[in-house]
Amino acid sequence: MVGLALKGVGAKYGKHTVLSDVDTDVLNGGVMTAVIGPNAAGKSTLFKRIAGLAPGPGTVVLSDTLKGPETICYMPQDTGANAVLTVYESVLLASKQGSSWKVRDSELLEIDRILQALRIDDLAFRGLGELSGGQRQLVSIAQALVRKPEILLMDEPTSALDLFRQIEVLGFMRSLAAKSGMSVLIALHDLNHALRYCSNTIVIARGAMVASGPTDDVITDSMLRDIYRVEARVEMCSHGKPVVIVDHSIL
């Protein structure tokens, strides 16, 4: 189980600073951490910086000092729709980077297992170009999982999924994290999903971290007003779980 802490992390594109001063306590493995914030706040940039795909100041500290950046896997929002590849091939190639041409049975069995777990095994030999956006997101999750990361950065993995699939995928990821000890950071726009599935939350706005901590403490009426510019309340539902109820936007 590998935890992750961010110390003064920022990101730059050329001379232009797009993200600065992200500091967190150790985000432990086995749970999900939501990264929330308005559009263009810097959530994807933060993920790219953590994964080493964007330059910038600060340090990404892994709790297990013997582990390197290869334990971190960044999952972008989409996977190519133009490639003339089947779903199965696209997942296979995600697992084979840097290795030989030979494909072992054990590698194929692992792909079968992941596709079945995500319930997309019926799509296995369909072309990527034939899939809907939501189906491609599920393929993207499969491509990430097949690499067996210890820290997984998921960039809006449910944005194109229907409600049933959103709940199914998030529930699956939460139980997978708990079972495997994987640390999952997940960018979300639906704050109710963050409240329901994520133990911790990081709030990013205008290229800086605004808050970080346990989700129940971070998602508050005042945060919703200040960051999202909406008049909203966090209340307990009939099942005793917190939900965000939005009244109106603040003009």
Place this chain on the structure above:
Amino acid sequence: MALAAEQLETTTGRVQYRALAFRRIVLICGMVVALFLSVSIDMALGPANYTLSEVLTSLFSSGTVSDQLRVVIWDIRMPIALMAITVGASLSVAGAQMQTILANPLASPFTLGISAAAGFGAALGLVGGVALFPAAVQFMIPINAFLMAMAAALFIHFASTMRGVTVETIVLLGIALVFTFNALLSLLEYLASEQALAAVVFWTMGSLTKATWPKVWITGAVLIFAVPLFARQAWALTALRLGEDKAASLGINVRRLRLHTMMTVSLLAAIPVSFVGTIGFVGLVGPHIARMLVGEDQRFFLPASVLCGALLLSATSVVSKTIIPGAILPIGVITALVGVPFFFILIFTNRRRAW
């Protein structure tokens, strides 16, 4: 019982994948056989027609055939037949990797201006007697063509290294090069004497008739150097088709991969064009035919591109000798006439996406 059923279920994808891979290997083997047949037929055709068995005997037991047959097959026809397959394979692989790294189905040595630059280089020598490398005036035409093709390829290559330059920009730059070099070529043609004009027109149509063993060795050597380089990057090049972000997220240094590939592709495209002139169609369509047949997993796509290009140009060579008996038509013209109907058949009968 339940466990056995579950195990059976989890192996379904594996079995299907193995069957798919096997089908592709069979297809590639079939293309090797077709290529061998095409090359043999190509060598049998000419002013003196030989039977296929005479050609095969000459190939595998040259001591038992007449001197005349041996000389015709080994010294005259084989360089042309092998030039067809090395040039076809080189242009097709160059096109395949250009399309891969630029994520553009229109990318090829022809559409990125490399062939047009070579044509202009050759015309400089043919019309103005200008040798870009004066130390080897006797090889002025191919060297001029090569230097201009490399200059165009390196321009594209260095443009692609500049910050902020996208793949779309590179394709636009290539198209701009095509127009520039074609305009310069037209200017030279306008100024050329009647004899020089005929030579330029013939060169730009592409021809295999001047193939020699040294040219075959050079083209073949570049191909043999390039293909293993691409093969080593097979998974990474395949992943590039999932998009830059996805490829980078899989640990691929996209910028470096693109640069290395572009450098190799430049060489692969410039050498054949400098020897045989402008043959546009193979580099563009060879990879598309390969893609429709085996998909884009580079472990299959790379050999299929090699074979499609080689087969396309070899078959074209056969057709160019048979349309008008006794005459060999320019291969650059015939390539499209042979390839287009086949390409149409594949497009209209293939239910899978081609791009």
